Amino acid sequence: MNRFKTKFTIVLLIFFVTALHAQIRIIPQPMEVTLGNESFTLTPKTAIISHKSTANSAQFLSSILEKGFHTKPKLKQKGQGIELILNPDLETELGKEGYRLKSVATNILIEAATDTGLFYGIQSFRQLLPSDFETKAYSNKTVEIRGVELKDKPRFPWRAFMLDESRHFKGVDAVKDLLDQMALIKMNVFHWHLTDDQGWRIEIKKYPKLTEVGSHRSDTQSSRNSPERIGAPHEGFYTQAQIKEIIQYAQERHIQIIPEIEMPGHATAAIASYPWLGVLGTTKEVSVTFGKLDDSFNIADDKVYEFLKDVLTEVFELFPSKIVHIGGDEVRFETWENSKEIQNKIKKEGLKSPADLQIFFTNQISNFMESHGHRMMGWNEILGDQVHEWDEGSNMNVTEKLSETAIIHFWKGSLDLINKAVTNGHDVVNSLHSMTYLDYDYKSIPLSKSYSFDPIPEGLEDEYHDKILGLGCQMWSEWIPEVKQMENQVYPRIAAYAEVGWTMKANKNYENFIQALIKLEKRWELSGISYHEGFD
Structure with missing residues (x-):
């Protein structure tokens, strides 16, 4: 009784x-x-x-x-x-x-x-x-x-929105509008994806060709797996003065900006600017197609390390944040298998595989960052786990151990990998792609699914809950060139992710959220923001 x-x-x-x-x-x-x-x-x-x-x-x-x-x-x-x-x-x-x-x-x-x-x-x-x-x-x-x-008070200290501008440049006004809306709903990290195969968007004064060449592409693939092109060039980059302006704008809204400088893969725009950076020796132009490309930084060459350190030094000087994201995802190890220079590097360092070499490289970058008072973050491939179907067992023979100070940005693979990461001492930001990718349509990730996301995986032992810093939601822009398109993908789902990150789990209620969202959508409408209509 x-x-x-x-x-x-x-x-x-x-x-x-x-x-x-x-x-x-x-x-x-x-609360x-x-x-x-x-x-x-x-x-x-x-x-x-x-x-x-x-x-x-x-x-x-x-x-x-x-x-x-x-x-x-x-x-x-x-x-x-x-x-x-x-x-x-x-x-x-x-x-x-x-x-x-x-x-x-x-x-x-x-x-x-x-x-x-x-x-x-x-x-x-x-x-x-x-x-x-x-x-x-x-x-x-x-x-x-x-x-x-x-x-x-917030449930998690890390409540992030990521904007990919390598694929399609959006500009200062669009970024400021996003920062305004993030602030209103108490999101506190703007993850800025500034470099990739299809464009280099940040001015680096020591290497001017990164923007003179790397910020322009001659055309753009029109749709997935299509040989057709839109028939027009695409370009744009941020000067360091503009970046400082945006950083100040974000600071006034209590938002930390985390820059992402991709390495060692997703580097075509940089290699097109300075061909000596690459492995293949054939990359001459910024990619007009999307997907997983073969070339990468030639991390067997000491000059490439110096280049990356020079770039990171200017990034450190620009951004107040003590965290820098290095990407680290989707490196095509087949290219490394076929490179005599890369294979010699693996043997010289006593490593077992391309995945082992990536961890070795990533630790060198991590050590460099720490020597300059910074901390490294990367997508979960930097742990050396097999998360892609194209990676063969021999490529994934790993003996190196990733630096414990690295923040793991989880996006793909079994949720058991999160458990492995936290038990090995890593902090984790959970951005499982099937739950948080804003380029996915509303059929794949309806609003209710966004709202249901829990950054702490089911079954994770209580003692490791504090190792989950929070979540990020990602706006990848391959197929979303226009700001209004982007807004339609972002809003209203960003509000769901804001509540996921802030509100205590026991207080979450989808019906109450929808009622509050109706009022918020009216504010968006009056601000000229396009949003997806309908709640699923």
Whole structure:
């Protein structure tokens, strides 16, 4: 009988909590929601109560209120209004990204241990406002803010969106728009895929041909496995000045940018720029086709190592992040098997296979990064496991052990590989392709499937849960050349991934998410963002 009462109480509590969450339309859903009986009336005369330590947050909040009421709010140090408080003691309970938001009849309090927490508290406040509040069309003079108390913090520290611009360049404005929307839904990592076979998109001053040659391709394959071309060139790259501008924009939105510089494979654009970088000796132009190409950096040549170190040094100088992604995926080992130079390198270093050589190379890059205060990240092929059908057993004979400091970006293969990675000491970001690839159509990954993703694989022992840093969702752009196409693939699924990354598993509820999404989609529509209509 007591056991029955306990179960009934738990079910009732979950129902009650879910009902409370359903009344607050915020994505991602907050951790704790307590509803009050009074509401706060927001008007153009509402002041922002702030001190020197919260000045940046006050300016950000001021810009939001000015958009809605078309007048700047007063900034005061005391009194009633919207009060912003930095309280370091909250870090114990809510961490560095958590916040508390309390709305009563007389004032609204947003409190956090850090500027980042305050920023996220303000983002939740934004979502309590009408969808059209920040548009020129908004004309109401008051907004009723429901009496509520939110206590909130993220489930995972890594909540990433990846944009591939090697295949199709999108430009500064498109990237800034994505950063704006990421910030609204509390995503904190922008993974920027800047180099690949079909284009080199980052200026490297020591090697100008990387953009003079590598950022241009003469044509583009029109569809998968097709000999047809679209009949027009494609080009574009970011100057270092533009990259610095975007980095500052991201920092203001508490987003870390992780650059990806592909090596040793997916290197055709670089090799076309400097042919001595390649293994084959036949690569003369940036690839106009997509897929897995044969050439790669010739990592048997010391000059190639120096080139890669030079490139990474400029990347270190540009990006504040202490993590750099090196790709490391889909190296065609058949090419290495047929290269006398590569085979001699394998023998010289006492290695057993091409996969062993890749780990050897990857460790050298990892050591170089660590000597410069950085940490390496790569797709899960860098572990040396067989994840592709074209890799034969003899190619995968591995004796080298990957540096434990490497972050593993899991995308393909058995989920057992995650268990292997964490038990060997690695941190993991889970981006299983069948659950997180935004270039996949909505039939393959409907919104409900995106929402159901759990970065912690079923069966992973509790002691390793902290090794799962979080998730990434990936926007590969081979077949998505236009910004509007990209938006349709990204939205609304990015909102589902944001909730996967932030919201505690027990608080997730797909029906409540859909109701909140309706309001968010209205905001997207008013912002001119194209999104996929329909929820599956």
